[in-house]
Amino acid sequence: MDMEKQVLVWRFWMDAKYYGPSKSKISRQFFRYVIIGLLNNFLGFSLYLFMTYLWSSPKVTMTLLYSVGALIGFFANRRFTFSHDSRIGVAGMRYVFAQLLGYLLNLSLLLLFVDWLGFAHQLVQAVAIVVVAIFLFVLLRFFVFAQQPPNNVEVRL
Numbered sequence: 001m002d003m004e005k006q007v008l009v010w011r012f013w014m015d016a017k018y019y020g021p022s023k024s025k026i027s028r029q030f031f032r033y034v035i036i037g038l039l040n041n042f043l044g045f046s047l048y049l050f051m052t053y054l055w056s057s058p059k060v061t062m063t064l065l066y067s068v069g070a071l072i073g074f075f076a077n078r079r080f081t082f083s084h085d086s087r088i089g090v091a092g093m094r095y096v097f098a099q100l101l102g103y104l105l106n107l108s109l110l111l112l113f114v115d116w117l118g119f120a121h122q123l124v125q126a127v128a129i130v131v132v133a134i135f136l137f138v139l140l141r142f143f144v145f146a147q148q149p150p151n152n153v154e155v156r157l
Contacts, residue, residue: 026141029081029082029141030137032077032080032081033077033081033133033137033140036073036076036077036080036081037073037133040069040072040073040076041069041129041133044065044066044068044069044129045125045126045129047061047065048061048062048065048125049122051064051065052121052122058110058114058121058125059107059110059111062106062107062110062125063103063107066099066102066103066106070095070099070102070103074092074095077140077145078091078095078145081140081145082140082141082145084145091144091145094143094144095140095144098136098139098140098143098144099136101135101139102132102135102136102139105128105131105132105135106125106128106132109124109127109128109131110124110125110128
């Protein structure tokens with residue numbers, strides 16, 4: 001009986017190793033997105049803390065740093081995360097729209113939790129980074145950098 005269990009465990013492990021979610025395209029994309037996001041947001045959040053400590057308001061600082069981070073994120077995620085090689089125009093316009101939605105979500109979280117509910121802006125911004133990042137991954141994956149069918153393939157609905 002022990003040998004049968006070992007064989008089942010081994011077979012499950014091998015199947016998971018080769019066919020499991022760690023090898024799927026979306027898992028690889030999410031992993032790459034997280035790596036880029038960690039690098040981009042670590043620097044951005046450090047600057048956010050520094051700038052708000054010295055002189056600036058949280059919302060002004062978030063607006064400035066969000067814009068810079070979004071620009072860096074476009075080029076890094078376009079190539080490294082989603083391997084998008086189509087024209088930059090349509091993807092660029094969709095990216096601006098997605099980032100605008102992400103910005104409005106971030107601003108709304110700051111307004112609600114800092115201005116209205118009185119939470120510390122540092123904590124709210126740290127949580128907002130994670131919430132907005134997940135929201136943006138979905139938009140980037142399925143809207144901005146979605147794989148387009150080849151021109152010679154007919155798509156029927």
